[in-house]
Amino acid sequence: MANTPYDPSEIEVRIQQKWEAEKAFEAFEEAGREKFYCLSMLPYPSGALHMGHVRNYTIGDVISRYHRMCGKNVLQPMGWDAFGLPAENAAIKNKTAPARWTYANIDHMRGQLKRLGFAYDWSREFATCTPEYYRWEQLMFTRLMKKGMAYRMDSEVNWDPVDQTVLANEQVVDGRGWRSGAVVERKSIPQWFLKITDYAEELLDGLDGLDGWPDAVKTMQRNWIGRSEGCEFEMKVCDADGVIDPEGRGVRVFTTRPDTSFGMTYAVLAPEHELVAEITAPERAQAVAAFVEQVKASSEEDRLAEGGSLDKRGVFTGAYLFNPFTEKAVPLYLADYVLMGYGTGAIMAVPGQDQRDWDFAKAYGLPIIRTVQPPDDWDGEAWVEDGPAINSDWLNGMEVDEAKEAATAWLEEKGLGERKVNYRLRDWGVSRQRYWGCPIPVIYCDECGAVPVPEDQLPVVLPEDVEFMGVNSPIKADPDWRRTTCPECGAPAERETDTFDTFMESSWYMHRYTCPGADAMVDDRVNYWFPIDQYIGGIEHAILHLMYFRFYNKVMRDEGLVACDEPATRLLCQGMVVADTYYREDADGSRHWFNPAEVDVERDDKGKPVGATLRSDGGKVMIGGVEKMSKSKNNGVDPQSMVDRYGADTVRLFSVSDSPANQSLEWSESGVEGSFRFLKRVWTQVMEHVEAGPCEPLDAAHLDSEQKEIRRLLHDTIAKVGDDIARRYTFNTAIAAIMEFTNRLAKFSAEDARSRAVVQEAWMAVVRMLAPMTPHISEELWAALGGEGPVYGAGWPGVDESARVKTQVTLVVQVNGKLRARVELAPGAAREEALESALSIENVQRHTDGKTVRKVIHVPDRLLNIVVS
């Protein structure tokens, strides 16, 4: 062992084999033992790990290993989000089946994860593209169909008229199909939806209890759900003079501002509103039809491009609605700023209090009546803030809230309308017209309609051995696959050929991990492990995935499958990995990007970068700033090459040491070298200590002041590191504290037996504190120090509070708030004693002599501020 140099790859591979042989991280339910379910979002098997994965999974592993060392029963699983479009793209490019490509990627990436030493329970691993997994998803869907929670409705898709196929949004480039180049059309086809809106209220209210979630995520979800309170009421169709339609037809409108109803000067229907054709006056029919066509043909992007902001366009229908408040007729328009998908698809327009209505009224010459008094100095347009009601008959003088309540009560009393809460959230469209996904388990029968596939016929298996051409889904192209018989009447029928949105698989994988092999979606084991104690993933999933999995958990709860209301107690959204970019500009202004590994940076003698050159030709390159690692900017760093060069421990250490987990990390090779140097130093110092021979037991009661000082620093550090990891997620400050302590320890000369015992205690603790971040070297050094058993099971070092007691404290002395001196005092020194010591210092006297002391602020053991004038 003498002078063994630090050889990470030898150590790491050996330690990893040991863990595997010991089944070190397999988890079992143990009643009565505190569990900790730590989960990082599962990866899409794209081919190889990128730095974002490494950081994400290192963060999860640090938290897992920390809690394991604290004695908790930890579950940390890993799997593969294996369905999805990239497999289809790759299949076209490489002429292989998506399944083969996916499984090969999984094998490669599993190897990479293992090489990084993550403490996963690999016995629970699965890929979501296997029938053993998705059959339960299909079963759940058929149950939801029967409950009415899943329904079919026409919805728009991107349609490529040349390839005759549906395109995902990513496949539409500048409004054209990515392969055919044809202008993409909007086409309405029947698709399946899940009624997430039934849970809108609960999803919103549940956020209030998620104290362990970042506010940013909760805010985004609140906005996405978009709850608004108001009322819905009916306005009768009438003529221009207010004479009500004899047939009694009416239009229901939703408003959050019933208090402004006296200011209604027109009303609007969405162009798709079902009453448009029926209500339109015959002489306006042509203009209205033309407008409806125009709206259909223009996408939102078209309209944005025209002005920068959205123009409001509309058309008069020739019809009128009766305003029950004023008992007068208002003209009814169609306008593109009213959306069919929200509220009733019809509004009352009050330009005085709504900027959109104001804009439209100005454009179409409609009258404007203010019903809330703006301040005197207001010279803007619509006034949307508080103020007393005006021009509103019996509401006049009321403040907005009071007037809202009065107007709503009046509508309810008259039987015209009622209170109503609306949500922005839409039902979840789960149909995808792709091949590489979970088949939707539905059979269409001419007689019986859409019939769920019976339980005993599940799973509906997606064929994996297919010729994949990319134009159309193989199961759509294969009549034999489609053809079946109706489970209800036995007549010939056809299978659904659409597949599920891949968010379906990622909505319940966390449940399945807890129940490997269960002959059901989940079994009772789920309630041992759930809820997840710590979930970790990227902020890009703040809305969709993190909403869907909350929803799915509630759906599963209502099916009696899981007990908890919310699936994850704490959520950590890790920051991106970013890196410098470098480029050269071609004559036509296009940029060619160079990888940071190919570039040398020149600095002035203060270390400030002044330029950069390309190593291969010595020519100048431009510095492009720090960006998220990406192929397009060529600033990615391959984790594999880093592991090969420095070892997994160094890569893991650096990826959590330079910024807090929830902030972005700037990748720098010299920073990685810094982490490597630190581990080498720890290695050398521990080995030197070990080689000096065995230590006698620590006798904490008989130490000199320097030995006590080391122990005090050690136990302060232990307390800080645990808090930083578990509560604050600031691994960077935890690592800084460990470094600070080891720097100090290196300066401590351990000649005698007592000092060596202090050093032994210190290294035994440091090695354990490093173990969550750098488990391999810690394992090796722990053994070298004579630690019992593996370090992952060694227990977190305990804090000896008696060692942390200070015999001296530094009191900061200020004069008029400016730092002038420091004095060393015994802890608990009284104000008079502190002041006396302070005034005895020359530098303090210099600033107080000849002046009157007005006030003395004393913060015991911290600070003394002498105020003079």
Next chain:
RNA sequence: GCCGAAGUGGCGGAACUGGUAGACGCGCCGGAUUCAAAAUCCGGUUCUGGAAACAGAGUGAGGGUUCGAGUCCCUCCUUCGGCACCA
């Protein structure tokens, strides 16, 4: 436009409850070791003045509260993220 987060040395960042601004790391400067280099080790490093002691300035800008503000309040600027006609 609305909502949210953030602006601190040459750089990443630290300062958790209003109490020593710049921990730790990188970079840079100097030194030791070496025939030399790499590696390693030691010292220095916010700016200005000073040999030093020390003094002055300093946390995006401007105001305020306080004995004391990076931290709290108001106004503004910039950057990033989300939503974007949601009645």
